[in-house]
Amino acid sequence: MTGLLVFGQTGQVARELQRLAPDAVFLGRDRADLSDPAACAAAIHAVRPQAVINAAAWTAVDRAEAEEAAATVINGAAPAAMARACAALAVPLVHISTDYVFDGHGDAPFAPDHPTAPLGAYGRSKLAGEQGVRAAGGPHAILRTSWVFSAHGANFVKTMLRLGETRDSLTVVADQTGGPTPAAEIAQACLTIAARLQADPGLSGPCHFAGAPDLSWADFAREIMAQAGLACTITDIPTSAFPTPARRPANSRLDCSGLAVFGLARPDWRAGLQAVLTELGQSRGTRG
Numbered sequence: 001m002t003g004l005l006v007f008g009q010t011g012q013v014a015r016e017l018q019r020l021a022p023d024a025v026f027l028g029r030d031r032a033d034l035s036d037p038a039a040c041a042a043a044i045h046a047v048r049p050q051a052v053i054n055a056a057a058w059t060a061v062d063r064a065e066a067e068e069a070a071a072t073v074i075n076g077a078a079p080a081a082m083a084r085a086c087a088a089l090a091v092p093l094v095h096i097s098t099d100y101v102f103d104g105h106g107d108a109p110f111a112p113d114h115p116t117a118p119l120g121a122y123g124r125s126k127l128a129g130e131q132g133v134r135a136a137g138g139p140h141a142i143l144r145t146s147w148v149f150s151a152h153g154a155n156f157v158k159t160m161l162r163l164g165e166t167r168d169s170l171t172v173v174a175d176q177t178g179g180p181t182p183a184a185e186i187a188q189a190c191l192t193i194a195a196r197l198q199a200d201p202g203l204s205g206p207c208h209f210a211g212a213p214d215l216s217w218a219d220f221a222r223e224i225m226a227q228a229g230l231a232c233t234i235t236d237i238p239t240s241a242f243p244t245p246a247r248r249p250a251n252s253r254l255d256c257s258g259l260a261v262f263g264l265a266r267p268d269w270r271a272g273l274q275a276v277l278t279e280l281g282q283s284r285g286t287r288g
Helices: 012-020 037-047 068-089 121-136 156-164 183-199 217-228 257-262 269-287
Strands: 004-007 025-027 051-054 093-098 140-145 169-173 205-208 233-237
Touching: 004 037, 012 025, 012 183, 037 068, 051 068, 051 183, 068 093, 068 121, 093 121, 093 183, 121 140, 140 183, 156 169, 156 217, 156 269, 169 217, 183 257, 183 269, 205 257, 217 233, 217 269
Parallel strands: 004 025, 004 051, 051 093, 093 140, 140 205, 169 233
Antiparallel strands: none
């Protein structure tokens, strides 16, 4: 897509966007620090793009519990400022959000219009961003996703591979369920949605995009080990056996049926995992 401005440069989705849209303008912290919302808005007015994707965020879930004010500026005030700037220029904004805006109760997938009720500081900060984007009144999509993984940065897949190469067994939480989502698929979805919003701003609103099928972290870990050929046994444990500063949703399932209006469908994360493992294998080979 020409005329695209992306906030984010080194994150998982931003890295994949650089592959798919190399001609886009990418703003890292050195050019647009999300802790300065006014600077983010100024960057949009300076570039005057045809569409904006916000792929930058505070993602340190546990640290947000102690630094909620800082997280809320980055995840709340900055996207709101971006959205107001986009609305002033009548250009669409695709803002990436999270399943953490929900309370994680029950076992049914959360629909886009389900009432939000975040469990912790990170979820509250992301919800503040959603509210700011919506309030700006411009063409927008709030793309909620879950369990993001790629060959880049820190994520569950890379952690499991690192541990699985040196250990015979691991314990992994089995009472949290969701859909792992390849960052590459999120990036492609963002581009598709941005283009559709340019043609039809009436499609604005929240939408859900997560990989299929849903499963537990423990079962996800088993598939990682199987595809990577690692003889590491995974033992189920409850969330209570792995305490963290921030509460995690037990149910991260997202109802993605609304993707059809964008011509999208839930990606099969197993194929995405295979692609990531192939990429990591190639990178290990070049280093070796």
